[in-house]
Amino acid sequence: MTQLLTPGDRSRRPAAAAEAAGPLVQTLPPGEVFAALDTSPRGLAATDAVARRDRCGPNELPRARRRRVWRQLAAQFRDLFAIVLLVASAITFLIYALQQPRDVGTFRLAVAILGVVVLNASIGFAQEYSAERTAQSLQAMVPHTCRVLRDGERQEMPARELVPGDVVVLEAGDAVSADCRLVEAHEASVNNAALTGESDAVGRSGDPVAAGPLLEARNCVFMGTDVIAGSAKAVVFATGAATEFGRIFRLAAAAPRQKTPLQLQVASMARRVAGAALAIGAVLFAVRVPAGQPFVATFVFALGVMVALVPEGLPATLSVSLAIGVRRMARRHALVKKLLAVEALGSTTVVCTDKTGTLTQAEMTVTRVWAGGESHAVSGVGYAPVGEVSDRLSVRELLRVAGLCGNARLLPPPSDAGRYPHSGRGGWRVLGDTTEGALLVAAAKAGLDLAAEEAAAPRVGEHPFDSVRKLMSTVHGAPDGDTYCAYVKGAPQELLARCTGIDWKGERRPLTEELRAEVVATNDELASRGLRVLAAARRPVTGPGCTQDEAESGLTLLGLIGMLDPPRPEVSDAVDACRNAGIRIVMVTGDHPLTAEAVARRVGIVRQTAPTVVTGTRLDALDDNALDGVLAEPTELLLCRVSPEHKMRVVTAFQRRGEVVAVTGDGANDAPALKHADIGVAMGASGTDVAREAAVMVLLDDSFASIAAAVRLGRSVYQNIRKFLIYLFSHNIAELVPILAATFAGFPLVPITAVQILAIDLGSDVLPALALGAEPPEPDVMDRPPRSRRERLFSATVLGRTLFLGGIQALGVCVVFFWHIHASGIPYSHFTEDNAVYREAITMVQAGIVVSQFFNALAVRTDRQSVFRIGLLSNPWLLAAGCFGIGLMAAISYLPVLQTVFHTAPLAAADWAVLTAFGVLLLAAEETRKWWLRRHRPVRPVGRKGGER
Template identity: 75%
Template sequence: MPVRIRARDTSDTTDGVGDSATGPDDVQRLPADRLREALNSPPGGLTTQDAARRRTRCGPNQMPRAPGRGAWRLIAAQLTDLFALMLLLASAGTFVIYAMGRPRDTGTLQLAVAILCVVVLNASIGFAQEYSAERTSESLQAMVPHRCRVLRGGEVTDLPAADLVPGDVVLLEAGDAVPADCRLVEAHDVTVNNAALTGESAPVGRSAQAVDAGPLLRARNCVFMGTDVISGSARAVTFATGTATEFGRIFRLAAAAPRQKTPLQHQVAAMARRVAGTALATGGLLFAVRLPAGQGLVPSFVFALGVMVALVPEGLPATLSVSLAIGVRRMARSHALVKKLLAVEALGSTTVVCTDKTGTLTQAEMTVTRIWAGGGTHRVSGVGYAPVGDVQDPDDVRELLLSAALCSNARLLRPEGHGHWRVLGDTTEGALLVAAAKAGVDPAAHETAGPRTTEHPFDAERMLMSTVTGTPARGYEVHVKGAPQAVLGRCSALMTQGGSRPLDETARKAVDVANDELASQGLRVLAVARRTASGPRPDRQEAESGLTFLGLAGMLDPPRPEVSAAVAACRRAGIRIIMLTGDHPLTAEAVARRVGIVRHPDPVVVSGTELGALDEPGLEALLARPGEHLLCRVSPEHKMRVVTALQRRGAVVAVTGDGANDAPALKHADIGVAMGASGTDVAREAAVMVLLDDSFASIATAVRLGRAVYQNIRKFLVYLFSHNIAELVPILAATFVGFPLVPLTAVQVLAIDLGSDVLPALALGAEPPERDVMDRPPRPPHEPLFSPAVLRRILFLGGIQAAGVCAVFFWHINATGIPYAQFTADDPVYRKAITLVQAGIVVSQFFNALAVRTERESIVRAGLFSNPWLLAAGAFGILLMAAISYLPPLQAVFHTAPLNATDWAVLAALGALLLAADEARKAWLRRRTVTAQGGPS
């Protein structure tokens, strides 16, 4: 009875797919004929009818589309913001008061409409910013090739990859993307690039031979969706499609991972709750105080509403959204695309960066850097696939590089347009071709003079390949390259500068020492050998024995040249860097040392197997160990566990990556940073930030800009909330002294908050980063936006403003000698008094904006005119206030009166006093800092 293999994650029970399954281990260990029988897959492929039935049960070979946030959801999110809900409630209550009033008060209706307009304006700005940031394409489908070649009914058919089903026979060649998880049943010199799934930078060989059961991704006879065939050709049987594939498993991990809120989201939410609670409690308390005093229901409600509106920073949501958008644009100019506004600040809060290696720290291009030949080591300069660079003593290595190039199936492709040099085929062979070009070797000319006559492809057992070419002078020659020990074992002679000599034990030890020295530098080492052939087609045994050892080539995936400086900048900023890679520990450590992630002799190097054996407390203890951490051979699950463990320890974690295997960790991190040029679409989909130039240096730039965003947010918070104190205190003062009317109406408050404050706050949000921003440690993740220092400054500046506007209001009211009880809303004296209060707040805020630009540095030194947008915004606010004071239509809406030149001079003097007081505070802070550091007192 045939063994039946279950297609993973399906309920198929017929057609030989799913009957009495024993699991994916059978895919690896069964011989090809037994595998076909188990999957009910005829040699000529499935019939169209069989394939249709299986597709009905298994579903299409594609990932489900991620649900996007529609426009209505984005709008709903803006309208359900806590501040928006408070204002909507206030507007609704005001509409009710207007409707119930007899006679109806037009001013009450104007107030209700004004509050509603504030909500609509804030929601519109926030929606516009979020909508533009959310418009990223659902690009996961691009990871699955659109078409593939399949045997159906004995004929080769070109099909959409989505139509592939378990049991289909797929034909693969170099350059093809693997359309599903398949078991090879025929393989000829096949290598695949598994970097998208495993993170390994080097291509890996594949064969059709049965292997022992083990981790499926390590099975040498399987290929997987989302990977590429680098060389060779193969015939494979599909055993998993769609979400049942290894790629689908990673997709499910990424989909299940919750999107983490940024520190700023948590802090803004906490701040909104506190402000909203304070506003509602204060308004309710004053309503309860005034109602029994005989003020009436409607006047008491309007008064309480004015208090609540004065406490709520109506302009904050719009200011925050636009300020973050300014950060987005700045980061875009620095090649960092941010998909969510609040992520701008998150990277500035980062305490740990978990970085991938291949394509992130390195260029994802193999490069020969050392050649051992003739008894000595020769350096090779230049990086990447561009044949630009030099070989030290090229005459000594030309024979080695010629044989290596002739034993190659790769091709070096010239740039097209504004592109760059590329390799078609195995990247290792491409690196050898580039090194040959640097040494002045032209393999194409040699192939023209003596074409290839025989090839014995690479396989996993021999660990080498060989070719036979003709030469006009020496007849036929065999060229061999492969693993050093495999090639050395077939050699009987060694080429030296003096010619060929027997390969004795001393010579073998010299080769071993050279191989170990290259490997210790993290280089991938290949050996090259040659011999004369008796004819054009020697059998493999003859071709690969009695060889002359030419030497060794050491290559690596070179670090990006700008990474070292970026790593150093992150270190200065107090950010810990942990490498997470699928590569070998020696390779990972070599790259880490080159870029400066590892500087000490004994880093903490942990393999994926060791990580998997740790429980959660053990993992946290490992990550808490002092020193530099390199986590190698890790799986997607390992990366997610590491991120979670760091977050439990209070870290703000940024994760970089480019492969599909990075997607779950990218989504689970506080901020996921994907590579834009070389990264896979699934990684870009999971991340909230995409580096358009794939440069790790852009991360350091983004950290600097993110920190500047947070600093600027605090600046305009001080700016906004300090004038809220100036709005609230006069209202409270009027209550306690028994003045029957409010010194500042709710409509005036809205005009200040949106008409005069938003533009200066935005200009503060555009302040450039301070010079020492990257020399400070990360701010504590749980530090509130309203830190003690911020609160002290708000109270300091707000107290000065409040004292000034209270003084001008009561000075003007008391100067008339009219008793408080006789004042009415239409009294010209009262109207001018409330105009003085509104204008006093607007003018003092102009000087306040100049003060909050710096924390300790004098504004004179920073430059009064260094932020022209701030000056223009302040001037606009003052001009708007003048219009409210002088234009009759606006006077009717705001109940204001015209001010004279003396009034404006008094208000300007109060504003200048505020700036002078803050300059004195900064000078005191500077002196205290100098004294604390041991300077002159």
């Protein structure tokens, strides 16, 4: 027996392993592959699999080595703004060293600048470290699974449990989890783009091939590739790092993390603001030096002002806000794989949604069976085989054929279900296609033992289902081995066209036009009830190797099967929310138009009497201009009987019209549309690995309601970014305007020192901004139209609000400063830095900015709604951050040590009362502005009749 090559052996010598294992597995006939890999067609025994896993290790690639903590921390000091601040701090330290006599204020400024750098580095490090941990935990929420034969039983297990010698079952839509040698293949094709860069599907066969490069062997499939069509059975010969994908993984260097367009936009804006700060500092220096101010002191002051106005914490605050959005979406069952998707969700204008599983519960239940001109009811709901079929004998052959023509398995409740009552493991479930599972349940209700039927008529051939012909056929042999029969199931329209006879109460009749019309009418009547309808047929064939055309022509129709997938109860409210948000919902399904319309009406997508229904056939007849015209019509739209190519074309057409499109999908054939969409949304529970890989968002519960919740959170994230931009830049105005006013008014000193400005940045700037990034969505966030994709982050609206709030703050602090100065009766020229009145005045300016920022943070929490409506206590982190800033300001005012550092003086209770009054005035002014907007520019519901915007 050939020695089994373990992953450990291959990882130590990958080149030799490929040469040794390649010719071995690819040149052997299928029957000899099992012996070569020390396994059998029944798969491994459970004990053998455990032993091999202990020897070979888990089937997973080595995790990228994480940077050491000190390297992660050091990286925070290589940011552009950190470098600017470090240079400024170094210059200030140098000036202090060269001064004669040395000014302790210069030293304090240098230390304060360095403190800002350390604070922002700490925040950035904490955010990055937390993001890595979050990403790891979220990835674990969508584990990859595979179907394996163990002890002859088909099981579903995590892909990391695979070992060499395992026999795996592959179907269209599966991701290949290890390097495998095919032993059976039924029109299977794979996409090897991850390994070869070729995106075209490549056919696969179980037959032996000549020795050669392993990647060129048509009877092998490899980790990281996808099964595009067909089905296959294969034996694992390499796992983990020993695979071809693992070899490439080891050679590939880790790609640098790319910033999202939003992050780049914010960074660019911050750089422009930094340039403006440098210009302002230069102007202050140029104005104050000719006025007789000391050169060195003026330079140090201008340098401090420039540093204080640099938005050094903006990139970190942005990242934190996006990371918070990702975690919130995960709690709402939406796993976001890219930060950009969080922000892009807020501008979604069209959602192209599947029906089954997304709008419905994905638990197909057969409710009606039609055979021989009579309709029969089926009782029971769900996958539990509890219920009955009226007149079993009349439908027995129909359900037997439909049940045998499939690959699904019905799994009973696990033995430990009672131990986990809330785990979702307690009920019957289907392994495989849910429609096939419903047929199995119906067959069991009719008293059929499909295992015994399979033994009596074993399957010897298969022509898998594909979305083009919409059929599946299997070939079965009789016990005598001399006769064979093809069983076919699929879409009634497609199957009926291939039938020449019909089973009518146990005897075959020619399928006349009258009978054909009766079948069509019955199909339409079932579909109008919202049922998904399948047809089943059979015919004798010449042998197990019959062609697909032979198996699927000249058929005898056995009857129709109607099944219902109940809508999810939460979907109707989510559809209403999307309508109110101006988002158009388009159902894109492969189902019959009547079925699609019935479900669409149940969930509220269709409300009109006559919605626009476009089938795949009509789409083929439309050119691009005609299709654009259909999409532009202000009506509700259903796309039925469509293929993946149709879905891709519709997405492209919507984008051509300037729409931001979110697309849902669960199959491998949905991957192109998911990748091309602005937001690709895959199903986490029922979706294929290929679909989940192509999407940027995965719905862990498969529910449309999670899309609506994600859009709401996406809009909230973008609004929160704007909120802390307004917050950050408005207080910069309050710091700058008093300095300019004092300079041009001829006052010899400054209303606020650079060290005080930096203290504001440290104490009442970053933490409240972070808290605003965690602000919950506003009540009316889904009552507003989608944001234009061309809209800039720092728009005219944001700028106007920044100037409004910053202007009020600036006015308040200028008033308290000059009022305190003039109230003393001392001329401007007599003021010195040690003057008690001057120290009280600059303390009031600093305290005034801090207090007004507290009220400013409350004011910017909403765009139009009153902050009192959402509740002042609904964001406790913001209140805590504001109280911390005021507490720090009180310490600076009253503690002698900090008085010396910041050159401040203690404030009286009356002073605090005046400053609080100005803060309340700011909040009142902003509330008045919001009231005026609500009254004179009300936000009307944007969802018009038909769901269009």
